[in-house]
Amino acid sequence: MNRTIAAPKGVPEYLPPASAAFIAVREALSRPARHSGYGYIETPIFEETALFARGVGESTDVVSKEMYSFTDRGGRSLTLRPEFTAGIVRAVIEHGLDRGQLPVKLWTQGPCFRYERPQAGRYRQLQQVNVEAIGGDDPALDAEVVWLAVAGYRGLGLTGWRLDLTSLGDRSCRPAYRELLQQFLRKLDLDEETRRRVEINPLRVLDDKRPEVAGQLVDAPLMPDHLCAGCERHFDAVREHLTDLGVSWSDAPRLVRGLDYYTRTTFEFVHAGLGAQSGIGGGGRYDGLMADLGGQPLSGIGFGLGVDRALLALEAEERVVVSGGRVSVYVVPLGEEARRRALVVATELRRAGVAADLAFGGKGLKGAMKAADRSGAVCAVILGERDIAEGVAQCKDLQSGTQRAVPLVDLVRTLKETLES
């Protein structure tokens, strides 16, 4: 049986011309970090499985059922990264970046992988823009990081989103709250799997959207009401800074994130136009992660923004993002001799910084002109045998249709001048 091979399940592909929007989104989301003192870090796409188990947390769905794991030829268990933070923190510790000036501010972008059932906006290979600031617990750093994401969305022209913000407390106040919440949850009528979650990770139960569960949670104790004095002060200060920066948010006391390492400031960006998967980005503080992974006990904060989802959000808002890959000049050869010259002419234009393309193969004049039209070029350069014999080329303005002969020696200069005017 000879079947054609299709892409693996649940992976998005971006083809031209639509792929130009993908690049533009990634660019816009990372621009604020690039202009705010964050250095680029490139970490591997796969890591030791143990890193994610320890870093992200055994009790999370991401680790317990969504990891793309495999054994390599040396018998090591490796996993395609489901998120960036664990790998970045590992790299910071491994290379001693935390021994220099703090905070260490880093950004990155690329694919992450989760073995999930795909649906609208949820892919097995997802693209994120990621930012981390490690080694600082100044509330101003929290605000800066949140602002970087806000600025990214604003730079995209995205409007239909909301910032949900809360504090998840720290090791001095969360255990007591967790106990309180468990006592409340144990009294409810829940299915077996949810009961198990009450014991392992009770905060995540708060996030359940099923009406029969959500209905029982209206009187549940909420973390922001049980913060210790230190967390309370920190959270207040973060909110003051955000107000200073003109960032508005909505208090989300039931906000829970899917990864275990979050503490204190936690946030998520949601957009209404995406279908069931409404989160377009999220992050928070992870004050215990460095120590958990064997580093010095430094706090950190970061976020991941979904590039695929931001793109869907833009489409939902019917916002047109730039189209790319267009050229300014299209060279049309006529005849064998001209065909050889066409590549040279196009290359000279390219060397001079003019985006140029040309007709290849045995296309007739009509077909080549059609290609010129579709290329989006401002003008076509027609190179015929007769023209070459006279030492000229015909330059045709594709919008007005006017055409004039230009000496070949002046061609590049003339076209540059025409395009710049």
Added chain:
RNA sequence: GUGGGUGUAGCUCAGCUGGCAGAGCACCGGGUUGUGGUCCCGGGUGUCGUGGGUUCGAGUCCCAUCACUCACCCCA
């Protein structure tokens, strides 16, 4: 892992109670042996997802299977 929907041309899709595989767009050629975008003429580019069954006859009905898709859980 659980539930629903859909598989027909490159794309979007039509195809009735079973009777010669279709439309629009795209693409290619010509009208114009040296001129695109408009117009006119011509061209179907197909394993009707796959395998089996019922039938004189299956895109259509039945069974299985695969793929895609939406939703749940969960998440970017």
